[in-house]
Amino acid sequence: MNxxxxxxxxxxxxKWDRHRAEIKLVNPANKRKYxxxxxxxxxxGASAAASLAELGYRVKCFCFQDSxxxxxxxxxxxxxxxxxxxxxxxxSVYRLFYDTIKGxxxxxxxxxxxxxxxxxxNIIDQCVAQGVPFAxxxxxxxxxxxxxxxxxxxxxxxxxxxxxQLLLGxxxxxxxxxxxxxxxxxxxxxxxxxxxADGAARGIVARDLVSGKxxxxxxxxxxxxxxxxxxxxxxxxxxxxxxxxxxWRAHRKGALFANPCYTQIxxxxxxxxxxxxxxxxxxxxxxxxxxxxxxxxxxxDSGKPPASIAEEDRDYYLERLYPxxxxxxxxxxxxxxxxxxxxxxxxxxxSGLGVYLDFSDAISRLGHKVVxxxxxxxFDIYKExxxxxAYDVPxxxxxxxxYTMGGLWVDYNLMSNVPGLFVAGEANFSDxxxxxxxxxxxxxxxxxxxxxxxxxxxxxxxxxxxxxxxPADHAEFRKSIEDVGTRTRRLLxxxxxxxxxxxxxxxxxxxxxxxxxxxxxQGLTEALKAxxxxxxxxxxxxxxxxxxxxxxxxxxxxxxIADYFELAELxxxxxxxxxxSCGGHFREEFQTDEGEALRDDEKFAFVSAWxxxxxxxxxxxxxxxxxxxxxxxxxxxxxxx
Amino acid sequence: MNVSLRVxxxxxxxxxxxxxxxxxxxxxxxxxxxxxxxxxNERLAVEGKDPIAFDHDCREGICGMCSCVINGxxxxxxxxxxxxxxxxxxxxxxxxxxxxxxxxxxxxxLRDLVVNRSSFDRIIQAGGFVSxxxxxxxxxxxxxxxxxxxxxxxxxxxxxxxxxCVAACKNGSAMLFVAAKVSQLNILPQGKPEKDRRxxxxxxxxxxxxxxxxxxxxxxxxxxxxxxxxxxxxxxNRDYAVALLKNKPA
Numbered sequence: 104m105n106x107x108x109x110x111x112x113x114x115x116x117x118k119w120d121r122h123r124a125e126i127k128l129v130n131p132a133n134k135r136k137y138x139x140x141x142x143x144x145x146x147x148g149a150s151a152a153a154s155l156a157e158l159g160y161r162v163k164c165f166c167f168q169d170s171x172x173x174x175x176x177x178x179x180x181x182x183x184x185x186x187x188x189x190x191x192x193x194x195s196v197y198r199l200f201y202d203t204i205k206g207x208x209x210x211x212x213x214x215x216x217x218x219x220x221x222x223x224x225n226i227i228d229q230c231v232a233q234g235v236p237f238a239x240x241x242x243x244x245x246x247x248x249x250x251x252x253x254x255x256x257x258x259x260x261x262x263x264x265x266x267x268q269l270l271l272g273x274x275x276x277x278x279x280x281x282x283x284x285x286x287x288x289x290x291x292x293x294x295x296x297x298x299x300a301d302g303a304a305r306g307i308v309a310r311d312l313v314s315g316k317x318x319x320x321x322x323x324x325x326x327x328x329x330x331x332x333x334x335x336x337x338x339x340x341x342x343x344x345x346x347x348x349x350x351w352r353a354h355r356k357g358a359l360f361a362n363p364c365y366t367q368i369x370x371x372x373x374x375x376x377x378x379x380x381x382x383x384x385x386x387x388x389x390x391x392x393x394x395x396x397x398x399x400x401x402x403x404d405s406g407k408p409p410a411s412i413a414e415e416d417r418d419y420y421l422e423r424l425y426p427x428x429x430x431x432x433x434x435x436x437x438x439x440x441x442x443x444x445x446x447x448x449x450x451x452x453x454s455g456l457g458v459y460l461d462f463s464d465a466i467s468r469l470g471h472k473v474v475x476x477x478x479x480x481x482f483d484i485y486k487e488x489x490x491x492x493a494y495d496v497p498x499x500x501x502x503x504x505x506y507t508m509g510g511l512w513v514d515y516n517l518m519s520n521v522p523g524l525f526v527a528g529e530a531n532f533s534d535x536x537x538x539x540x541x542x543x544x545x546x547x548x549x550x551x552x553x554x555x556x557x558x559x560x561x562x563x564x565x566x567x568x569x570x571x572x573x574p575a576d577h578a579e580f581r582k583s584i585e586d587v588g589t590r591t592r593r594l595l596x597x598x599x600x601x602x603x604x605x606x607x608x609x610x611x612x613x614x615x616x617x618x619x620x621x622x623x624x625q626g627l628t629e630a631l632k633a634x635x636x637x638x639x640x641x642x643x644x645x646x647x648x649x650x651x652x653x654x655x656x657x658x659x660x661x662x663x664i665a666d667y668f669e670l671a672e673l674x675x676x677x678x679x680x681x682x683x684s685c686g687g688h689f690r691e692e693f694q695t696d697e698g699e700a701l702r703d704d705e706k707f708a709f710v711s712a713w714x715x716x717x718x719x720x721x722x723x724x725x726x727x728x729x730x731x732x733x734x735x736x737x738x739x740x741x742x743x744x
Numbered sequence: 745m746n747v748s749l750r751v752x753x754x755x756x757x758x759x760x761x762x763x764x765x766x767x768x769x770x771x772x773x774x775x776x777x778x779x780x781x782x783x784x785n786e787r788l789a790v791e792g793k794d795p796i797a798f799d800h801d802c803r804e805g806i807c808g809m810c811s812c813v814i815n816g817x818x819x820x821x822x823x824x825x826x827x828x829x830x831x832x833x834x835x836x837x838x839x840x841x842x843x844x845x846x847x848x849x850x851x852x853x854l855r856d857l858v859v860n861r862s863s864f865d866r867i868i869q870a871g872g873f874v875s876x877x878x879x880x881x882x883x884x885x886x887x888x889x890x891x892x893x894x895x896x897x898x899x900x901x902x903x904x905x906x907x908x909c910v911a912a913c914k915n916g917s918a919m920l921f922v923a924a925k926v927s928q929l930n931i932l933p934q935g936k937p938e939k940d941r942r943x944x945x946x947x948x949x950x951x952x953x954x955x956x957x958x959x960x961x962x963x964x965x966x967x968x969x970x971x972x973x974x975x976x977x978x979x980x981n982r983d984y985a986v987a988l989l990k991n992k993p994a
Contacts, residue, residue: 150878168807169861169862170862172905173808175802177802177806178802225879228882229878229881231887232876232887232934233873234897234932234934234935236889236901236928236932241890241891244885245884245885261898262898264806264902271901278868278872290862343801376774377772377775379772379779379782381776381782381803385804483824484804484805484829490831553878554879601790604786605786646789646790646792648794649795653756
């Protein structure tokens with residue numbers, strides 16, 4: 104297979120402009136003769152659907168929630184990066200580009216990241232014009248805050264609800280197009296298969312989650328903007344409904360899956376409290392601007408109340424280990440540091456899996472009121488969940504699965520190896536390498552949807568004949584409907600003794616232990632044996648109540664969990680194959696003397712793109728490699744000291 | 745702790761529903777309310793019974809998908825908290841807890857505790873936006889907005905679109921939801937050009953969906969998980985009156 108990234112030639116800073124000037128166009132009168140399906144209505148999906156409809160294409164947009172406004176982008180708290188340099192602190196497009204490449208541990212595609220940094224400034228303009236109420240200074244200009252992995256202040260925010268406000272901006276733009284009849288919205292509808300005919304993506308098969316009806320939808324191009332796959336781990340900061348089924352079904356239809364082992368573990372989440380737990384809640388990274396992370400210096404002190412531990416007996420380990428970035432060290436590094444101090448027995452809280460995030464210094468420096476203004480809603484959430492008041496006692500935090508950098512492989516145009524199948528936002532692999540910096544997910548989702556896809560999809564459609572899309576009763580659609588129906592009936596007919604959720608918990612624990620914050624050959628090899636066995640048991644012994652022709656939430660979940668087994672196997676296979684440590688992928692065998700990730704650029708400076716070859720006992724995949732060639736930056740050992 | 749649940753069960757939109765009793769045993773007070781329902785549903789599924797259908801997604805109080813009425817109160821007993829952020833420590837051992845869907849003519853029940861709130865989406869589609877196509881925006885700092893105005897707009901924009909305001913209102917009015925969006929956009933300079941058109945169209949859409957009228961009982965604000973102020977309703981009424989006067993039908 105030829106993995107052609109289609110990165111334009113020319114100097115890095117001119118690639119995107121040059122590409123835009125050369126890309127083929129669809130004439131305005133012809134645009135309405137093309138149909139585009141957008142699956143997902145988060146930042147990437149909603150912004151793409153709205154922008155494509157504004158251009159004149161006919162768009163169909165799908166989401167599994169009851170309204171496009173509920174997509175999980177809404178839960179992003181801290182902010183969105185942009186190289187505006189409004190603070191005059193030395194920021195630039197190049198610096199944002201470089202921080203993102205370095206933050207990703209030199210495992211992202213250079214040209215994509217540069218484009219991301221370029222369009223970041225347009226995103227802020229667009230969102231301001233939509234009425235997104237960003238934080239302001241008294242003079243009326245936009246305010247900024249700092250975020251992990253950067254030494255400039257370039258993060259724009261709307262209290263602790265930046266994702267909500269940006270998503271509502273995109274949702275409102277989408278709503279305008281729905282009202283105008285340019286977008287047809289399908290809420291409570293879940294994509295269960297991608298339809299490929301004559302070598303190109305021609306549509307999807309989806310289930311109406313209210314009636315249970317399985318239907319075909321055809322189009323000239325399909326965009327998947329369905330988010331990440333972190334819920335394979337069961338406990339995560341994802342919404343309960345976030346799932347990998349759309350990208351996994353596309354993968355099974357030929358789309359390559361890139362870098363599945365690059366998972367992000369966020370350092371500041373509320374620790375696990377019990378077996379019944381359904382999700383973990385993030386405490387925004389922005390808290391690390393003013394909060395100080397510490398554990399007791401001595402193991403014996405870890406059970407004592409924090410106030411009783413004297414200043415000289417506290418280990419502010421991030422400030423000690425990474426003096427120049429301190430508490431704002433990137434996520435992968437902070438998470439591993441927390442794991443290390445807990446492994447040493449210095450963790451706090453009932454489980455011993457926790458570290459303190461302490462605001463007492465900030466409160467005495469800035470006053471209660473200012474801290475409340477900056478983080479009040481986060482302190483409220485913390486109190487709702489733990490019953491503790493973080494103004495008085497330090498928060499307890501621990502790392503949790505939060506984001507997946509891997510995803511479907513795409514070229515520079517965000518098109519997968521299946522022609523006509525585009526992938527945007529967290530669902531693709533393109534911009535964050537092996538680790539994502541804070542406030543960059545919102546940036547990427549909106550960059551893809553507002554400013555990349557509207558151009559690149561046009562370039563693809565210009566090569567396609569305008570007019571009617573493939574009829575929905577075409578043989579490939581009929582076959583796909585049949586396959587989806589068979590699978591649904593199979594799930595319902597096993598009639599075993601265990602619920603799908605109980606399998607999900609077991610799979611999640613296994614993944615977290617063997618392929619979480621630290622991985623090694625032995626653990627991954629064990630996981631690669633255990634996962635297929637568990638999948639086998641699932642298909643023998645799962646019990647899914649109800650029937651397929653009704654609103655059946657247990658059936659929805661069972662279908663998603665069935666896909667996680669296959670995906671989990673690929674995550675572990677990728678982690679085993681990548682014999683180096685980089686970003687969020689930490690192999691214990693490959694570390695520096697100081698315990699930092701040790702890359703092997705000679706052997707592993709490539710994107711792993713996996714091709715699905717079928718299930719036979721265990722899963723089978725072929726590995727394709729896209730070499731990462733850096734024209735502008737020099738690959739170096741990442742240092743935040 | 746143990747509690748007894750009286751849960752509304754209803755197969756579909758057209759069918760008749762009824763309360764069903766289920767016991768929830770050996771609960772941890774630190775469980776969330778929805779995790780308690782998960783535990784009950786796991787048991788029902790193993791017993792081959794239909795689990796209780798309920799809407800939820802983010803489980804951190806921001807997506808607005810969860811929507812139960814608990815002991816007569818939308819989103820339950822805690823002030824400014826959504827159902828998903830309600831914890832069992834808010835109840836006592838041995839309590840009987842009544843769980844119903846949000847009830848309103850404009851929110852038909854789809855199944856058990858799941859309702860259809862697409863009427864809210866249609867109100868936004870009628871005018872809850874700034875008409876600014878992608879690519880046509882000036883520089884972000886070219887539109888100065890004072891901190892006070894930005895903060896006020898943010899207060900209104902914090903609405904999560906859950907519909908608790910409607911469920912709490914004896915008239916089933918959606919005034920708080922609509923006023924929050926109208927106010928956010930009408931306060932900001934970016935939204936001024938469409939100010940009149942927006943409020944007229946959104947109010948018209950609200951009425952067409954079958955929501956009731958506002959009689960100023962403020963039950964909506966009390967039930968709102970984000971504490972959206974009823975002052976925005978007054979603000980919208982003023983915008984509406986002005987728009988009506990300025991745009992008298994010919």
